[in-house]
Amino acid sequence: MSERDLSSAVEVPKGNVVFARTGCRILPLLALLGSLLATAALPNSVAAQDAWKSPEWLMDSAQAKQFYRVDYFKNKAEFRAAAPGNAGIAKMKKVVHYYLSQLTHEDNTDLPKTVDRLLNEMAPTLTTPAVRQILMDEILARAPEILTHPKDIVRFNMLSAVVQLNLKPAQYQGSTEIPAVPYNPAHKLLIQVLIDPKQSLDCRILAAKGLARICRDGDGAPSSNEKSDIAQALVDTLAATPPSSEDGIWWFRNKMIEALGFVDRIDNSATQPIVVEALLDIIVNRKELFLNRTLAAQGISQLPLSSSTNLPLITVEICKLLGEMCASYAKAPTSVGWQEPFVRIYLSFKPATVHQAKVRKWGLLFQLERTGLATHAAVVKGAFDVVFPICKPFLEKLPQAPLPPPPSASLVKALNEWVQKNEPTNRSVVPNGKLYPAKPSQVVGAN
Structure with missing residues (x-):
């Protein structure tokens, strides 16, 4: 999967669904699917898989299948616990490891489906609030290790799970949708991905989308200081990524600009007006695309x-x-x-x-x-x-x-x-x- 393809493949709307972009800027579907299949089929030598050290907790394909047959349903029984003990917590974490491990398996041809299944495990009807907190924290704890995987498609799907973590599900008041409340602690990992020039561009774009969602839909969060951290990361990364009509670059800037509009403050914690000035800089910059300026x-x-x-x-x-x-x-x-x-x-x-x-x-x-x-x-x-x-x-x-x-x-x-x-x-x-x-x-x- 090329940077261009993955960066254009998803949108993070209000709520917790990742779905295809539509409109005048969407890439040809066949090219996108072709690139996905080509990347997924890369042999280990080409993908530098051997250079990646698997975490100790990660299950290979055979171990994952064995876990599903023997322990999966027994471990899931702990998901109803109101106050989980240490033994129960360990079993819950194993379920997270089971799903995250599958993202790295060569025989897994549908990584987004794996992400969906993991997220569905945390549905409020299937878990208690305490259990959801444990599961989401474990995802955040293990994600950095998967985000060093040599395959872009693996890292991207790992990050898509992080971006879609919810503290509360979407609700409706009459015909009005109240978006799902994102899991605020994810913002720290998303900042790390955003500012990392060694990370793939599609992952950095997805991180910007996730930060926008956290700022837009958070319920009493992020805090003022956390918004400052997010704003500083966005402003610094925009400064390090000059305007360009190149597809991946302009779209990366677009999602960072969008996120800046949701940080809900004009300055950083040092009262430097970094947000309002960064946006005005873009408005007046004739080297920037009209779409981004507007x-x-x-x-x-x-x-x-x-x-x-x-x-x-x-x-x-x-x-x-x-x-x-x-x-x-x-x-x-x-x-x-x-x-x-x-x-x-x-x-x-x-x-x-x-x-x-x-x-x-x-x-x-x-x-x-x-x-x-x-x-x-x-x-x-x-x-x-x-x-x-x-x-x-x-x-x-x-x-x-x-x-x-x-x-x-x-x-x-x-x-x-x-x-x-x-x-x-x-x-x-x-x-x-x-x-x-x-x-x-x-x-x-x-x-």
Whole structure:
């Protein structure tokens, strides 16, 4: 399995399911499956399997089959224990070892199914909370050893199990889904994978997705300091991974940018504004793909902005970005992938749900409800007045319908004139922060 293939193979949505990506960026299915089969069939000499030292707890294929016949069901009987003793805990851990061992077996042709079976063992209907904690902690304890395995597909599936660990299952209140609550302790391992340049790119991408899920769906977690650790790792790794149109790299940056938008703080524990400045850096960077720049625009609108945040600067730079998009779209209106960037510009003003708007205060228009930011209402609302008519056709486009025509000259003119009239003189996004020089608003991007 190549880095490109695995990095594009899964998405971590709200909840605990890993499923295939769809849309204009999905890779051809046959190429993906072909690469998977080729990697799985690699002989030991090619895959450097002999260089990997198997952990003492790992069962080979014959031992795993013997365990299943003799001990598996007896050990599983411990899963109902309200207060497991040491002997019971040892038996539970053996079940985890049984599943993790299978990820390394040459005769296992369906590793995702093995991951699914392991996760199903921890269903609330089959286990007690104490048992689930033991099982998840054992997975986290053993995962680092599997993550050194020479085969990318083994490491990837090990990490997919970690990413999908849940403290609580998904629930429904009426027709509203409450996402599963991820297992917060997993964030430490995911950070290690994210920042490791020796780890495969597809695993690092999956780690970024997992961190995004932990930040987005956590229930009272991560803590403020843990969010700072996550933010620092994301910002540092973004800095070490320059913008590129190469498929794996831009997608890696995309998932890190997305995660930054969910960390729920603008700075690190040293009060350095690393999150808000990193996202604004991406918004103004013309070497970055429009998709990533607009994702950064949406992300910055989701941060808990303080009264000292330069909201006019953020608003104007997002409008400049939209102006660049209009100019580029006019030159290549039939290129695929245009709808999402325009939609994300809209979402940076108005989020997708009422809960996001009213409770989480996402979107620039709802940031105005935060303490001290209402003074910027005229700027933000004025910007939305010129942004919405441009984005509206992309919001209304049906899946199979063609892309709308380029925005009219009058709409683009209104946008650019608004930017010129509202260019702020204060060029830092926070007091004493880095300066963002003013740039012309109507420039064709490099996309």
